[in-house]
Amino acid sequence: MSTTQTNGAGMPPARDFGRYIPLLLQRTGPLTETLSLTPAEVGNGLLPQQIQGDSLTTSVCGFCSTGCNLNIHLRDQQAIGLSPAPDYPVNLGMACPKGWEALTVLDAPDRATRPLLRNAAGKLEPVSWDVAASTFTERMKAIQREHGPQSIAFLSTGQIVTEEMALLGALAKFGMGMLHGDGNTRQCMATAVVAYKQAFGFDAPPYTYADFEQSDTIVLVGSNLCIAHPILWQRVMRNQFDPNIIAIDPRTTETTMAASQHLALQPKSDLTLFYGVANLLIERDWIDHEFIDAHTKGFDEFAAFVQAFPLTRVVEETGLAPEAIEQFAQSIHDGLRVSFWWTMGVNQSHQAVRTAQAIINLALMTGNIGRPGTGANSITGQCNAMGSRLFSNTTNLLGGHDFANAEHRQKVANVLAIDESTIPQEASWPYHRIMEGILRREIRGLWVVATNPAHSWINQETARDILSRLDFLVVQDMYHTTETARIADLVLPAAAWGEKEGTFINSERRIGVASKVSRAPGEALADFHIFKLLAEYWGCGEMFRRWESPAAVFEILKQLSAGQPCDVTGIDDYEMLRDLGGVQWPYPAGSEEPATERRLFADGRFFHSDGRAKFICEEPRPLPEPTTSKYPFTLLTGRGSVAQWHTQTRTAKSAVLRKLYPEELYVEINPHDAAEQRLGSGDLVVVSSQRGAVQGRALVTPAVQPGQLFIPMHYEATNRLTHPSFDPYSHQPSYKACAVRIELASR
Secondary structure: OOOOOOOOOOOOOHHHHOOHHHHHHHOOOOOOOOEOOOOHHHOOOOOOHHHOOOEEEEEEOOOEOOOOEEEEEEEOOEEEEEEEOOOOOOOOOOOOHHHHOOOHHHHOOOEOOOOEEEOOOOOEEEOOHHHHHHHHHHHHHHHHHHHOHHHEEEEEOOOOOHHHHHHHHHHHHHHOOOOEEEEHHHHOOHHHHHHHHHHHOOOOOOOOOOHHHHOOEEEEEOOOHHHHOHHHHHHHHOOOOOOEEEEEOOOOOHHHHOOOEEEOOOOOOHHHHHHHHHHHHHHOOOOOHHHHHHHEEOHHHHHHHHHHOOHHHHHHHHOOOHHHHHHHHHHHHHOOOEEEEEOHHHHOOOOHHHHHHHHHHHHHHOOOOOOOOOEEEEOOOEOOHHHHHHHOOOOOEOOOEOOOOHHHHHHHHHHHOOOHHHOOOOOOOOHHHHHHHHHOOOOOEEEEEOOOHHHHOOOHHHHHHHHHOOOEEEEEEOEOOOOOHHHOOEEEEEOOOOOOOEEEEOOOOEEEEEOOOOOOOOOOEOHHHHHHHHHHHHOOHHHHOOOOOHHHHHHHHHHHHOOOOOOOOOOOOHHHHHHHOOEEOOOOOOOOOOOOOOOOOOOOOOOOOOOOEEOOOOOOOOOOOOOOOOOOEEEEEEOOOOOOOOOOOOHHHOHHHHOOOOOOOEEEEOHHHHHHHOOOOOOEEEEEOOOOEEEEEEEEOOOOOOOEEEEEOOOOOHHHOOOOOEOOOOOOEOOOOEEEEEEEOOO
């Protein structure tokens, strides 16, 4: 612990930091190590002449988890344009509209440029960093003194670099004494984490993106890959084996229209479908006995369990034709290299973990894992969701360790040179339990970093009411206009992607470097420097002296990963990552130079102590909120456009991206239902649930089945409707299905 002298408020005297804040504001340093620009590096003349600069660097994109690499073109060491990196093994010279517009969103007029503190009149007004840091420390410590150390918490993100995540988690839990802190990755990938841990023994997505090109059978579950992950869809289009693409989705999407088979099942009946298909495969002896016997555990119990899912039951519960279900099973049997992929349509469900494990079961029982073109593969959402999974110090102790494991705590304490007693012996409450803790007045102070829960959290009206009950709400963000920042007591202005350096870990476990190519506006600081500043004011700065830069933290993270399944001690530094086009973990010390693409479990050994993967199953549960006569429709939510991202905090700043999707909220409704409701396309309608109502334009389309509606998740109003139900194992919210009604709006 720090021995720094403190004042009466428990923080170092302000005079100790007289030069500290100005130095942070001036601490820009060289933006990049620049390279000479050659025709080959600008895409053989494909780069528009007007953005050709005098130097070039590269950076992993800061939007989705695909992890594309971009060439950033510089003039006078300032970014003036970008183009996709032609030889990076992720995107191979491709970029989606969001990637092309990544720099545009940095120049928005509502960037947070100075700290803002709510005054006695209830207005946010600019203050100095000294006042902001002093206020943060005084008020958070005052809450702890009155209500205990666990009365303050943080909510973080999958949007900042790994080194910042680790510093935040260590500062909050080891330095400030917080027990509870979770990330918004709880909303997108917690299900995959738990499913992999329980089945494989570690959170280990096994695949590489090359598997999209090497499969002869591709099963997409709850994934509109074409617009949610367009670069990955392009990888599918590069597949030379003319793959059989099977899309499982209640709704007709851009992806299902390109598929060989579309299984338009009833919402959240996919668990029954997968158990039924497993039963068919077993009955017809279309399974890999050798793999099952050598590398798995629990198959006999699983085989007995799925006997309760005959074809008749599956037809009744899914609404699918028996021929479609049998064709699905036949396709799995006929495929030589079958890959299974899922995204939010699975993860955001009341029975999400068991559904993900049902997909894993299909891969295991057919031996479709560890070989090129195979795998049970979760594609996550945010650019650094995987970094959050391993290093955010929320539900996992740093490096994929376990808070409850004494040996793990001691290892982390030794690496960090801290007292082991400062490390909590239990994991944090999950996100929804933190929100409940605020409602119960167990948590009084909340620090929100690079996320927007007043927009994105389920059952939005209740979420905003809960946040309003806090004694002290701090929001750290690049914009001061987010729905959450508007209700904050203190806003800390943060630098954005492109204005700082660090690493991201993408869905295929590839660690890549995000480069600093622009200076943050005004007095905005990188999250890293905000955390360092607050550590000094809190009085625990000495604990983080070694954490002097993102590059220094990366060295610490390497030490923390040693001996873990995610061991990356063989990576030298950021330059090695740049030179190799990123590196997929694991890459322990002594490894040979990695191949461009690497997958897990090629040797058939998993991470449980016995080296075997587990079959896990459970009886399906009904929808938490079924339809009624008052609310006769099931609402589906999902990706609306390739140009939208999450709460549109960034994408809405781009005039180009705004042109690619409707500005006004729209509601897809089946023609049969529209006729019954006497609605036409373009009509102004109101959609209501038990929690609230939204207004939008009807879009009459056969893309949705009768009895269902669809609204894109990105619109601010959508989460007024969603039902606060959660998977019991991952605690991930179920955004995808709730009961609603639709009617013509009053004129």
